[in-house]
Amino acid sequence: MHAISSIWSGIQRSLFPFLEEELGPLTPYHTELAAILEVVRIEDWIKDDYWFGRPSADRKALGRAFVAKAVNNAPTTRAFRDRLLSDPVLRRMCGWEKRNQVPSEATFSRVFAEFAESRLCERVHEALIKRTLSDHLFGHISQDSTEIEAREKPAVKKERKTKPKKKRGRPAKGETPVPDPTRIERQMTMTVEEMVAELPTACDRGVKRNSKGHMESWNGFKFHVDAADGQIPISCLLTSASLHDSQASIPLTAMTHQRVTSLYDVKDSAYDCQHIAAYSRSLGHVPIIDPNNRKGEKRELDPAKKVRFRERSTVERVNSRLKDEFGGKLIRVRGAVKVMAHLMFGILALTADQLLRMVL
Numbered sequence: 177m178h179a180i181s182s183i184w185s186g187i188q189r190s191l192f193p194f195l196e197e198e199l200g201p202l203t204p205y206h207t208e209l210a211a212i213l214e215v216v217r218i219e220d221w222i223k224d225d226y227w228f229g230r231p232s233a234d235r236k237a238l239g240r241a242f243v244a245k246a247v248n249n250a251p252t253t254r255a256f257r258d259r260l261l262s263d264p265v266l267r268r269m270c271g272w273e274k275r276n277q278v279p280s281e282a283t284f285s286r287v288f289a290e291f292a293e294s295r296l297c298e299r300v301h302e303a304l305i306k307r308t309l310s311d312h313l314f315g316h317i318s319q320d321s322t323e324i325e326a327r328e329k330p331a332v333k334k335e336r337k338t339k340p341k342k343k344r345g346r347p348a349k350g351e352t353p354v355p356d357p358t359r360i361e362r363q364m365t366m367t368v369e370e371m372v373a374e375l376p377t378a379c380d381r382g383v384k385r386n387s388k389g390h391m392e393s394w395n396g397f398k399f400h401v402d403a404a405d406g407q408i409p410i411s412c413l414l415t416s417a418s419l420h421d422s423q424a425s426i427p428l429t430a431m432t433h434q435r436v437t438s439l440y441d442v443k444d445s446a447y448d449c450q451h452i453a454a455y456s457r458s459l460g461h462v463p464i465i466d467p468n469n470r471k472g473e474k475r476e477l478d479p480a481k482k483v484r485f486r487e488r489s490t491v492e493r494v495n496s497r498l499k500d501e502f503g504g505k506l507i508r509v510r511g512a513v514k515v516m517a518h519l520m521f522g523i524l525a526l527t528a529d530q531l532l533r534m535v536l
């Protein structure tokens with residue numbers, strides 16, 4: 177936490193006085209945005225490479241603008257651009273001095289696609305976590321997924337490959353049939369990149385039981401999040417809505433293990449699988465997974481683990497803030513790559529905000 181404390185000290189001592197001298201009195205929104213932009217520093221990851229001919233739009237200013245859009249919780253790019261044109265303080269904080277320097281809505285859309293294809297936000301978020309929290313020991317990492325509704329038609333599912341017919345009758349003496357390994361069993365020996373590449377990301381139909389016990393369905397994706405104590409998102413994945421939560425658990429846990437040090441992995445009954453628990457133990461963690469009482473089983477967590485399981489509400493609050501305050505409900509783009517980029521701009525802003533809250 178020494179890194180984030182140093183950043184906050186610099187913001188208070190230098191940034192705020194400079195901005196007030198240059199731009200005048202700041203509103204609470206401008207103050208919050210200035211601090212978040214200084215923590216994220218997305219412009220450090222963007223290169224302005226000009227080719228021959230007409231200069232391209234300022235990518236660094238556009239990167240800051242997309243973070244500001246998430247903080248603003250703007251419903252559309254057009255609405256946020258209108259605010260840029262009418263708010264000189266916001267415009268100058270992003271990097272444009274004059275109104276006529278603000279790019280068109282089409283340019284915003286085109287540059288957003290470039291950022292999405294290069295996975296800019298995912299790289300910036302990973303670097304931010306490692307830079308500020310690599311020396312911190314977390315007690316609990318809570319894991320959960322949330323539904324993401326999309327404005328596109330579900331992809332047509334491909335027909336499953338027919339397996340070769342097995343020989344009829346009992347197996348020969350001494351012959352033991354070997355079943356094909358499941359996805360979770362394969363993940364036990366795969367790298368993070370291989371696990372993530374195997375997960376489906378096409379838009380489809382998902383069904384999930386809500387907090388009140390009712391089944392609900394939606395058209396779109398699932399957003400899987402690992403959140404640490406303090407409501408800090410550590411790792412995120414986007415998959416098809418129909419994918420079961422357990423299928424993304426091991427790759428998400430592996431990503432988190434590469435970024436921070438933690439003790440307990442807290443998960444609900446959807447993740448009750450011996451392979452998931454074994455993988456957590458192999459990383460030196462203690463899995464706390466709510467038992468899924470299948471076929472009349474009666475299992476409960478011991479009293480000590482029940483107390484620690486209450487920490488799981490951390491990830492639910494992260495998902496709630498992402499949707500209510502940082503644009504998680506306002507999906508206007510199509511395709512998994514762009515949807516992930518939109519959500520990650522919100523995650524970047526949310527992460528910076530929570531880091532600052534830890535030192536205030």
